Amino acid sequence: MSNNWKKHFSETAKRSRPSPVREVLKVLGQPGMISFAGGMPAPEVFPVEQFAEGAELLRTQGTTLLQYGTTEGYTPLREFLAKWTAPRLGRETSLDEVLLTTGSQQLLDLFGWAMIDPGDVIIMEDPTYMAAINAFANHGASFAAVKMDEDGMVVSHLPALIEHIRNEEGRKVKAIYTIVNFQNPAGATMSVERREELVKIADRYGLVILEDDPYGYVRFDGNHLPSIFSFDKAGNTIYAGSFSKILSPGVRIGWVSGDKDIVRQMAIFKQALDLCSSPITQVLTYEYCRKGYLDAHLPKIIDNYRTKRDAMEVSFKKHLAPLGMSWVKPKGGFFFWLDTGAIDSNELTRRALEKKVAILSGAAFCVNPEAGGHSARVNFTHSSPEVIEEGVARLAQAVQEMKIPA
Template sequence: MVQFSKRVPADGTDAVGAILAAAADPSVISFAGGLPAPELFPVAEMKKAVDTVFDEHGREAMQYGASRGVTELRELITKRVKEREGIDSKVENVMVTTGSEQVLDLVGKAFIDEGDEVLVEDPTYLCALDVYRSYGAKFVSVPQDDQGLRVDALEEALKNHPKAKLLYTVSNFQNPTGKTMPVDRRKKVAELAAKYDVMVLEDNPYGDIRFEGEHVPAIKAFDTTDHVLYMSTFSKILAPGFRLGWVLGDPKVIDKLTVLKQSTDLHTDQLAQWAVVEFFAQNDINKHVDQISALYGKRKDLMIEGMKKYFPEGVKYTNPEGGMFLWVKVPGVTDTVELFKKCLKEKVAFVPGDPFFAGKPEPGTFRLNYSNMQEDKIEEGLKRLGKALSDAVNENK
């Protein structure tokens, strides 16, 4: 008999994987994935950048490299977070990772022992839950309102759980809800982290993709005690296939994460790192990001219009100012997975809300993605979804 570790799910199932596989049927209009729009990948520009890398840094790009990452890329990151987020940092504050998922894993290894408490938004990013659950974390769910994480509830949770090791939060255009934490709450989170001596992992993969409203500085910008780790990725603004993420924080913490990374994959792909450095040198990244934001904003508006037109009365949904997702609540529905099956019969798909909750799921919730759906299919998909929702609501009356 094969003896797996406790980190492997006992039932061996992959519910989300099964849902996404079902949604991959070409006849299904799927709002389930979290993929960037591939038509905006800068293929020609990146090819030119890679050619330059081989011409000017070929041997270096093909050799083993430092676990913390290419110095030039880390310098680029410190400059960008200063300009975009108001974060003062130096190269020693930054480590490049193999995607932002690796940051989640390394932070789990560094901070979580079996039985340790981790505070999370309710709901939150499902892969973070999977990672920290694999290290034996016990979750403390902190509720949200229309402006994201409630700081009053956070302080109450910190009082009631003084041994909590970590707070994980997606501060901008949260996955799955699309909500953004306002600046006063960000300041309070940094204040509470210092007061209760808890580490904060601020995950910001979507922050650059804003198509409405005003930019809000990162929580890390208000951190004066080195209690906040800030992580992000190049996946949403350049190429997810490159698997380039990064984490920024106290050099003492980055040192520990670097040691853990060394035993995981030694270092992140050298060629991909150099390609991003050269791409930034040759191109206007902000212009490229503006193009992404404009397209996603257009698609989000079409989603909102379609939901107003086709969804039954009483269905609630968020209206994000950026990012890739919005969150839906259908009153009266008690089994969202069963609802997914009904929608799949109508050839439309979403991600059920259940996996995004650390504790008891809120019934009738699900996530919709708009970044990876062609405009001409959005209305038809929402028409199909509206019919399935209407049928489900009527059945539960």
């Protein structure tokens, strides 16, 4: 068969790489495999019964649910979010400041369409969410990495970095991307002082900020912090939220709150991407939220995941600390970030799979894929404490075998 497809692939396609997560996911179905690899909510915390209460709407509002929806999203759900996010955003946003997206992943692509020209520099935490790297890279972005510590992005490094990129490299810095709470994968949360400082820096240098916050409502310890958005009176920050971690990834609903010019421009692009998101999942999600179920359910999710986080730390202390490993204990979110010390984490990931436990090497999350070879992301939300203990024990076994010269 003569095949023209590969020959005709775009340059972007030729550059694209399947996600390493995707490759790991393929073997997760193997019997006995314990997965700490994904970022999936626990099935037992899905509010199946409460969500299913809305099923009657498939009948009673069937003709609305089965029809096209508006590109901006189901208006009552946008209104709900405008109110519900007010405590975090510092004010109630107006309807033309809220756009619903097909998962918050689509927001990243829409941001790319609206903002990124080939060669533009996006400043990212390093490590960061791999599918944000991919989404922006598709649009031709290049990246500048800022390191993190326990208080999140070290924003004091930004001025010198921005000036270097502009003046020494002659490149255009477009935006700063941050996963502000319980960062994926590194677990850090940006301090309030740094949030305020970041807003000032963006304003001084004429940059915009994409504040990505899929995990923000899943906090185990301490109080919620005001968003970067709430400090930004100049409107240079847009805030991205998601139902994936607090209700269901299956509804495929994220949202963006922010300046109406960028929201409108994203809506124009969304027309070409998928016309609209599904009214079925938007109406069902609104029905769930309208009844107050979302707020009532969050504590259950948080308790479930806190227990698992703590269980994983106990197992880490028992099995991995003696092997010289350390980690960041997150105050929320889905992941531990493991420092594998002298151990090559790419090799560890391969060996762990042989022991039937899946983790992701840090390399997948680094702007520079050569980096991250001594760290790994370990998910705790999707396994029971018993499975967590067994999985960490297997991981320790894999480490021990690597330490014994073959």
